Amino acid sequence: MNKSFSVILLIVVSLFELKAQSPQILLDGRVDDWEAIPLKYQDTVNDHTQADFLELAVTNDDAYLYIKLELATEVHLSDDNNILIYLDVDFDAETGYPINGIGGDWVIEMSRLEAKRYDQNGSFQETTGLNEMGVMNMPSVSSRTHELAIPLNARGWLGTSLFPRPSFRIVIADGERFFGGDVMPDEGSFAYNIEMQEPLEVIPISLEKEEMEHIRLMTFNTEQDGLLSSGRLPAFERIITTTQPDIITFNECWDTSPSEVERLLNRWLPDTQEGWYAAKEDPGNITASRFRIAQSWDITQDGRRLTASLIELPSGLGEQLLVVNAHLKCCAGDDRRLEEADAFIDFILDAKTPGGRIDIAKGTPIILSGDLNLVGSSRPLKTLLTGAIFNTNIWGEGGEPDWDGTGFEDLISRHSHDRWTYTWRREFSDFTPGRIDYFIYSNSVMQIEKAYTLNTESMPQEILERYGLQNADSERASDHLAKVTDFIITPLVTTALPSNQKLPVSLYPNPVQEQLYVEWETTQKQPSQYVLYDVNGQKVKEGKIKKGSQHLTIDLENLAPNLYLLKCINVRGEVISSSKIVVK
Numbered sequence: 001m002n003k004s005f006s007v008i009l010l011i012v013v014s015l016f017e018l019k020a021q022s023p024q025i026l027l028d029g030r031v032d033d034w035e036a037i038p039l040k041y042q043d044t045v046n047d048h049t050q051a052d053f054l055e056l057a058v059t060n061d062d063a064y065l066y067i068k069l070e071l072a073t074e075v076h077l078s079d080d081n082n083i084l085i086y087l088d089v090d091f092d093a094e095t096g097y098p099i100n101g102i103g104g105d106w107v108i109e110m111s112r113l114e115a116k117r118y119d120q121n122g123s124f125q126e127t128t129g130l131n132e133m134g135v136m137n138m139p140s141v142s143s144r145t146h147e148l149a150i151p152l153n154a155r156g157w158l159g160t161s162l163f164p165r166p167s168f169r170i171v172i173a174d175g176e177r178f179f180g181g182d183v184m185p186d187e188g189s190f191a192y193n194i195e196m197q198e199p200l201e202v203i204p205i206s207l208e209k210e211e212m213e214h215i216r217l218m219t220f221n222t223e224q225d226g227l228l229s230s231g232r233l234p235a236f237e238r239i240i241t242t243t244q245p246d247i248i249t250f251n252e253c254w255d256t257s258p259s260e261v262e263r264l265l266n267r268w269l270p271d272t273q274e275g276w277y278a279a280k281e282d283p284g285n286i287t288a289s290r291f292r293i294a295q296s297w298d299i300t301q302d303g304r305r306l307t308a309s310l311i312e313l314p315s316g317l318g319e320q321l322l323v324v325n326a327h328l329k330c331c332a333g334d335d336r337r338l339e340e341a342d343a344f345i346d347f348i349l350d351a352k353t354p355g356g357r358i359d360i361a362k363g364t365p366i367i368l369s370g371d372l373n374l375v376g377s378s379r380p381l382k383t384l385l386t387g388a389i390f391n392t393n394i395w396g397e398g399g400e401p402d403w404d405g406t407g408f409e410d411l412i413s414r415h416s417h418d419r420w421t422y423t424w425r426r427e428f429s430d431f432t433p434g435r436i437d438y439f440i441y442s443n444s445v446m447q448i449e450k451a452y453t454l455n456t457e458s459m460p461q462e463i464l465e466r467y468g469l470q471n472a473d474s475e476r477a478s479d480h481l482a483k484v485t486d487f488i489i490t491p492l493v494t495t496a497l498p499s500n501q502k503l504p505v506s507l508y509p510n511p512v513q514e515q516l517y518v519e520w521e522t523t524q525k526q527p528s529q530y531v532l533y534d535v536n537g538q539k540v541k542e543g544k545i546k547k548g549s550q551h552l553t554i555d556l557e558n559l560a561p562n563l564y565l566l567k568c569i570n571v572r573g574e575v576i577s578s579s580k581i582v583v584k
Helices: 232-244 258-268 334-352 379-386 461-467 473-477
Strands: 007-011 039-044 054-062 065-074 083-089 097-099 103-104 106-109 115-118 125-129 135-139 141-153 167-174 190-193 215-221 245-250 277-279 284-290 293-298 306-312 320-324 366-370 408-410 437-441 446-452 483-488 505-508 513-519 529-534 539-544 549-555 560-567 575-583
Touching: 054 167, 083 103, 141 560, 167 190, 215 232, 215 320, 215 366, 215 437, 232 258, 232 473, 232 483, 245 320, 245 366, 258 277, 258 284, 277 293, 284 293, 284 306, 284 320, 306 334, 320 334, 334 366, 334 379, 379 408, 379 505, 437 446, 437 483, 505 575, 513 560, 529 549, 539 549
Parallel strands: 007 083, 215 245, 320 366
Antiparallel strands: 007 167, 039 054, 054 065, 065 141, 083 106, 097 103, 106 115, 115 125, 135 141, 215 483, 245 284, 277 284, 293 306, 306 320, 366 437, 408 437, 446 483, 505 513, 513 549, 529 539, 529 560, 560 575
């Protein structure tokens, strides 16, 4: 455990009542859906030099309690912290683990991903894994803002309820609070009562394409050569024949050959004119396509798992598509993942530049697809999106990866019949469900028409029967869920606006409806103002940036839905970042 960032999160209710409204929370790591939640506590900004809490929000629906926690600096909620959640569920400060004037009957240790129960004497009674309880949190990488979903019917290993009554006490404090650490609220406490709600209706996403000319891409980690397992193969067949993908990026195909994949797909989906194509350039990834694979490359050429394939598209759908099939280093391999992200950006920038290892035509759509294993630092993800290379001495200076001089887009898709966005789960694992399978794409030349993650366990029985699926298909096939998206290729629209993204910038949510949050990692290239332009190059909004700040919030509520360009400018008038914004 990293003791340099030590935080304790104590959840407590006080003497007064606050009522919650029924929310529509999508647990995706983006928090624009929390804007309508009234129950929030705003903490003083920059009131502590260690862990600086900014905001806590709480709400519930008919099945889950949701918690949103915002800090001034990033933390990985599932590791490298000392965040504890103390639940005083009997309103008795004399029972449970004594702390900050309450008695914590349950203590949730986020870095250990487990909950501990204490009795009326403060004695330890049992430990239960958060995964066993059904607790989920997003994002799966480090962030300033985190979301938790805790089942209202959660129980410990011995059957003891986590929420035996509809109220509990809540307080947040830094683990170093005795040495000046932050506490939220600064004084006293506040209350939360769990209000029973009507069952939340989730609008289902149909599994079929809306139009035949849409290109359907699937990514599917086969979990240790699942396509070679006779017991698991029927589940794969039902999922793939139901979704009818045009291109598939398979991961963990260590002993699986391209010819075996071609044979399976030609049997399952035989309606192609020339049959399926499959390419395997690295040790574990296979890219399969209905359309001809013109050429493939092992990006790093050293056994790492990144294969790029240039696919020839049929007339009317576009000309070519560059698909990068990636399975980045797992688990605690942050440094390796960052090197692989750098290598990806270097390859893409080389492909866009005449000469070098590979040349692709201007405007060729690019998509990174696969199990990216992004479970630690957010830095590899930021590199993949912005093109800001970290290891510049090895991979060069980096640059904007999309054709219009901006970053790539991260496509987040929920389950077709549920509100979750995780793509990996395993019961009784040491890890909670996570979003680790990704589509990252060049949205300057690609338009997403439909996207979903397929989880048969959450689909109604009548829907399963309609598609010929079985409830356990997703679990039987793999520990990863199949992720599906339909897209069309659109012409590259360029503007007269120069773009020179030198400062790594994070933007969320994007697409955005009302408020855009902008964050940068360093003050070495400090922006002093921002300017927002429309697609015609007309200035539509501008503002000053407070000296020393590393983030700002921009109100976009009155802007018409369209594509915009956000520039951050330093005191010398130089553009130090340029980012594309989609207002919806």
